[in-house]
Amino acid sequence: MAGIPIFYSDELGKFDLGEGHPLTGSRFRYFMALLDRAGLLKDCDVISPIPASDDDLLLAHTPEYLDRVEGLRKSGGWLSIDTPVTAGATEAQRLIAGSALQAARLILDGKRDVAHTFGGFHHAGRDFGEGFCIFNDVAIAAKALVERDGLKRVLVLDTDAHQGNGTMDIFYNDPRVLFISIHQDPKTIYPGKGFVWETGEGEGKGFTVNIPMPPLSGNANYIQAYEAIIEPLARAFKPEFFIRNGGSDPFYADDLTMLGLDLDGLSMVSRRTRDLALGTAGNLLDMTVSGYGDWVSYGWLAQFCGSEALATDYKSFSPKQPRRAPATTEDSLFRATAGMLESLKNELRADWKCF
Numbered sequence: 001m002a003g004i005p006i007f008y009s010d011e012l013g014k015f016d017l018g019e020g021h022p023l024t025g026s027r028f029r030y031f032m033a034l035l036d037r038a039g040l041l042k043d044c045d046v047i048s049p050i051p052a053s054d055d056d057l058l059l060a061h062t063p064e065y066l067d068r069v070e071g072l073r074k075s076g077g078w079l080s081i082d083t084p085v086t087a088g089a090t091e092a093q094r095l096i097a098g099s100a101l102q103a104a105r106l107i108l109d110g111k112r113d114v115a116h117t118f119g120g121f122h123h124a125g126r127d128f129g130e131g132f133c134i135f136n137d138v139a140i141a142a143k144a145l146v147e148r149d150g151l152k153r154v155l156v157l158d159t160d161a162h163q164g165n166g167t168m169d170i171f172y173n174d175p176r177v178l179f180i181s182i183h184q185d186p187k188t189i190y191p192g193k194g195f196v197w198e199t200g201e202g203e204g205k206g207f208t209v210n211i212p213m214p215p216l217s218g219n220a221n222y223i224q225a226y227e228a229i230i231e232p233l234a235r236a237f238k239p240e241f242f243i244r245n246g247g248s249d250p251f252y253a254d255d256l257t258m259l260g261l262d263l264d265g266l267s268m269v270s271r272r273t274r275d276l277a278l279g280t281a282g283n284l285l286d287m288t289v290s291g292y293g294d295w296v297s298y299g300w301l302a303q304f305c306g307s308e309a310l311a312t313d314y315k316s317f318s319p320k321q322p323r324r325a326p327a328t329t330e331d332s333l334f335r336a337t338a339g340m341l342e343s344l345k346n347e348l349r350a351d352w353k354c355f
């Protein structure tokens with residue numbers, strides 16, 4: 001039997017945004033070592049990514065933006081306050097975008113149902129880069145599926161703690177790509193976008209769906225959101241292709257966010273996503289890149305086990321999870337989540353019969 005496809009090469013380690021930057025290039029290598037330690041690497045087919053061409057990048061970005069990035073790559077400089085353009089990061093981002101295209105091809109050709117890439121650079125829009133993101137690999141893959149392969153319905157589910165403002169920008173008018181983002185309430189975190197009323201424009205009206213979770217939302221609150229919105233919506237949309245933009249920054253001890261999933265929660269979200277993706281589109285392109293602090297690899301392992309439905313005891317390969325504040329707010333979190341989900345349904349009712 002063919003192994004689990006995972007797109008990786010040591011070249012990804014060139015993703016270096018400078019000393020002290022939270023998006024560390026070492027994360028990829030650490031995770032591969034952890035997969036090995038957990039006895040899972042032997043079940044994987046590790047595939048070397050091929051860099052995306054300019055034509056590939058132009059699927060999601062404007063020619064002027066590519067010129068700007070190229071200029072900054074040569075001269076040095078910043079796309080935004082948190083996003084320096086370095087030669088290494090640009091090269092690694094091309095590899096990551098290329099791996100998304102290769103993984104999509106592998107699935108489209110019927111060679112695999114599920115494939116994994118180290119991606120999810122969802123803060124890069126058509127003509128802007130920010131939030132550590134230069135090229136939007138998620139959007140490039142989704143655009144290729146609709147523009148080059150002629151698919152009519154691609155679903156992108158973004159479970160990163162931050163809202164995918166770049167992906168939203170690229171597909172805001174496009175009904176071929178249903179973009180669902182579940183993230184920490186944008187009133188409390190970068191990028192300050194992703195409110196319930198941002199639902200798309202023109203032909204794309206109803207095809208952008210934002211689920212802003214209250215800070216500290218944990219495993220039970222994510223189940224509320226999956227049951228109320230994500231699962232019925234995906235079934236109604238009937239995607240031909242399912243992309244998940246993951247990452248472990250919804251982990252409760254993440255350095256940059258304030259959500260409340262533990263390792264079991266990260267795994268559960270991935271497992272539910274897998275079941276939904278295979279039950280609707282029959283496939284899943286699973287991407288992961290985020291996570292800040294000491295828990296990145298362990299969060300990724302929990303996710304990986306969920307999205308592959310593996311029985312591996314991922315916690316036995318992790319340190320003891322850090323203490324968390326006592327959960328005195330569970331009732332109020334449940335009510336706040338339910339209230340948000342109800343107002344989101346009200347926004348979506350005109351466009352979706354399932355609500």
Ligand SMILES: [Zn+2]
Binds near residue numbers: 160249290
């Ligand atoms: Zn994030």
